[in-house]
Amino acid sequence: xxxxxxxxxxxxxxxxxxxxxxxxxxxxxxxxxxxxxxxxxxxxxxxxxxxxxxxxxxxxxxxxxxxxxxxxxxxxxxxxxxxxxxxxxxxxxxxxxxxxxxxxxxxxxxxxxxxxxxxxxxxxxxxxxxxxxxxxxxxxxxxxxxxxxxxxxxxxx
Amino acid sequence: xxxxxxxxxxxxxxxxxxxxxxxxxxxxxxxxxxxxxxxxxxxxxxxxxxxxxxxxxxxxxxxxxxxxxxxxxxxxxxxxxxxxxxxxxxxxxxxxxxxxxxxxxxxxxxxxxxxxxxxxxxxxxxxxxxxxxxxxxxxxxxxxxxxxxxxxxxxxxxxxxxxxxxxxxxxxxxxxxxxxxxxxxxxxxxxxxxxxxxxxxxxxxxxxxxxxxxxxxxxxxxxxxxxxxxxxxxxxxxxxxxxxxxxxxxxxxxxxxxxxxxxxxxxxxxxxxxxxxxxxxxxxxxxxxxxxxxxxxxxxxxxxxxxxxxxxxxxxxxxxxxxxxxxxxxxxxxxxxxxxxxxxxxxxxxxxxxxxxxxxxxxxxxxxxxxxxxxxxxxxxxxxxxxxxxxxxxxxxxxxxxxxxxxxxxxxxxxxxxxxxxxxxxxxxxxxxxxxxxxxxxxx
Numbered sequence: 001x002x003x004x005x006x007x008x009x010x011x012x013x014x015x016x017x018x019x020x021x022x023x024x025x026x027x028x029x030x031x032x033x034x035x036x037x038x039x040x041x042x043x044x045x046x047x048x049x050x051x052x053x054x055x056x057x058x059x060x061x062x063x064x065x066x067x068x069x070x071x072x073x074x075x076x077x078x079x080x081x082x083x084x085x086x087x088x089x090x091x092x093x094x095x096x097x098x099x100x101x102x103x104x105x106x107x108x109x110x111x112x113x114x115x116x117x118x119x120x121x122x123x124x125x126x127x128x129x130x131x132x133x134x135x136x137x138x139x140x141x142x143x144x145x146x147x148x149x150x151x152x153x154x155x156x157x
Numbered sequence: 158x159x160x161x162x163x164x165x166x167x168x169x170x171x172x173x174x175x176x177x178x179x180x181x182x183x184x185x186x187x188x189x190x191x192x193x194x195x196x197x198x199x200x201x202x203x204x205x206x207x208x209x210x211x212x213x214x215x216x217x218x219x220x221x222x223x224x225x226x227x228x229x230x231x232x233x234x235x236x237x238x239x240x241x242x243x244x245x246x247x248x249x250x251x252x253x254x255x256x257x258x259x260x261x262x263x264x265x266x267x268x269x270x271x272x273x274x275x276x277x278x279x280x281x282x283x284x285x286x287x288x289x290x291x292x293x294x295x296x297x298x299x300x301x302x303x304x305x306x307x308x309x310x311x312x313x314x315x316x317x318x319x320x321x322x323x324x325x326x327x328x329x330x331x332x333x334x335x336x337x338x339x340x341x342x343x344x345x346x347x348x349x350x351x352x353x354x355x356x357x358x359x360x361x362x363x364x365x366x367x368x369x370x371x372x373x374x375x376x377x378x379x380x381x382x383x384x385x386x387x388x389x390x391x392x393x394x395x396x397x398x399x400x401x402x403x404x405x406x407x408x409x410x411x412x413x414x415x416x417x418x419x420x421x422x423x424x425x426x427x428x429x430x431x432x433x434x435x436x437x438x439x440x441x442x443x444x445x446x447x448x449x450x451x452x453x454x455x456x457x458x459x460x461x462x463x464x465x466x467x468x469x470x471x472x473x474x475x476x477x478x479x480x481x482x483x484x485x486x487x488x489x490x491x492x493x494x495x496x497x498x499x500x501x502x503x504x505x506x507x508x509x510x511x512x513x514x515x516x517x518x519x520x521x522x523x524x525x526x527x528x529x530x531x532x533x534x535x536x537x538x539x540x541x542x543x544x545x546x547x548x549x550x551x552x553x554x555x556x557x558x559x560x561x562x563x564x565x566x567x568x569x570x571x572x573x574x575x576x577x578x579x580x581x582x583x584x585x586x587x588x589x590x591x592x593x594x595x596x597x598x599x600x601x
């Protein structure tokens with residue numbers, strides 16, 4: 001028995017019919033593992049590779065290209081909060097908002113709060129520019145965020 | 158203008174606009190049914206006749222792209238839908254996917270029939286969680302209703318649609334980067350040719366189309382090519398490369414505007430109309446300093462250029478790269494263009510995939526020079542240096558594989574040319590506008 005549960009393995013296997021080869025399941029598999037474990041360990045990379053009949057280096061190569069996936073040294077907290085720093089948000093205070101939230105949690109972007117609840121990150125355009133400045137909590141967008149609204153959001157997590 | 162009725166956004170804001178039931182009440186999937194009764198080549202010709210050009214940014218004629226597929230190919234042929242939408246300030250596809258997913262799916266189904274594909278992949282950026290959930294539910298509804306699956310409407314046509322989530326990387330919006338990413342690899346764009354229509358996803362013929370383009374295809378099936386061509390701007394007789402700009406278009410307005418949002422208007426509306434008539438004017442009673450016509454890779458239009466039409470040809474007349482995604486960002490007169498340009502440079506330095514040296518090194522270098530200027534340590538010669546670096550990044554055809562470097566270079570060259578005085582004043586004054594937040598973000 002490896003680090004991936006049988007349930008996770010079955011979820012990954014269930015995706016095989018969607019694609020003509022198993023390599024295309026690399027991204028969906030990494031998503032499934034990271035959602036469940038909050039990171040993707042080297043052992044998990046090996047096990048994904050085995051399931052997909054790839055070499056671990058092939059899975060690791062893909063994984064590390066996308067800064068989205070975190071290794072064991074950068075485990076995600078319970079929630080991942082992204083503050084957009086792209087042009088429309090920057091023009092309406094996105095960077096100050098990021099500063100405010102980082103200070104509130106005593107973290108730098110990319111770090112997780114001491115209680116393990118929130119990982120703070122900056123985003124390159126969340127595509128919610130009509131509600132700038134905007135933030136993403138996990139994969140749910142919240143728009144027109146003021147420092148006060150951000151505090152409430154953090155409290156609710 | 159007064160008689161214009163939105164079609165792409167007609168259902169947005171209606172109660173339950175995402176469900177199959179209400180979509181069908183509004184005449185949904187009749188266009189798909191109609192397409193299934195037509196020969197694929199007739200559907201392609203209809204789209205060609207409409208003058209539809211891809212809405213993703215490059216503006217390539219959609220019907221023409223479809224004809225590049227090899228004739229009599231035994232398959233499989235794939236349709237890959239670009240739902241990556243990561244160009245800063247762009248969110249039109251998100252509105253469609255979130256609020257009217259069936260309109261998008263119907264366009265996909267029609268397009269699959271036209272190009273003789275039985276499998277479509279929607280590559281969706283991870284950040285669009287709401288779009289993911291809306292599309293996922295809509296796809297399930299289609300399978301349950303027999304609109305997707307085997308032998309649709311007894312015609313013998315099979316169709317599978319797979320929703321595939323990305324992992325927050327801008328380069329996945331480049332069509333061959335998207336293909337590589339979908340195949341489970343790092344999103345490194347491929348050298349072309351071969352173009353995807355000949356050798357694309359899983360090395361099979363593939364068409365890559367944008368979400369809004371799919372919604373347009375659906376409307377063209379319902380309303381006809383003439384309807385689509387009745388709106389917009391005909392080709393510029395002085396520009397042999399202009400194929401005209403037809404149909405309705407989703408314009409996103411954001412930045413320093415009173416009413417940011419996504420508005421549907423005929424191709425060829427001006428920035429001034431968008432700002433004054435749709436956007437409710439510049440915020441805080443200020444004036445426009447600059448406008449980005451369609452995502453930051455397009456460059457800037459000055460306050461004197463607001464009356465140029467935002468069609469495929471218009472922004473080029475103001476020295477911009479093109480219309481791009483028609484995402485208009487308004488920058489007010491209290492904002493430093495040095496800060497704005499820094500923001501653009503930082504974005505591209507972060508998002509360059511690193512495969513080609515001019516782009517990898519050039520974007521990093523431009524980011525560093527602009528950082529230095531904003532630290533109050535810039536020199537006038539830095540402006541020429543920036544222009545020089547930008548000029549050596551992909552503007553020379555063939556030095557980079559994809560257009561990211563061109564998109565990174567354009568705003569730099571364009572801004573320094575148009576706002577040089579402001580950049581010089583900034584440097585001469587020793588001003589420093591680095592925000593404390595940036596120390597936090599130093600690691601890009």
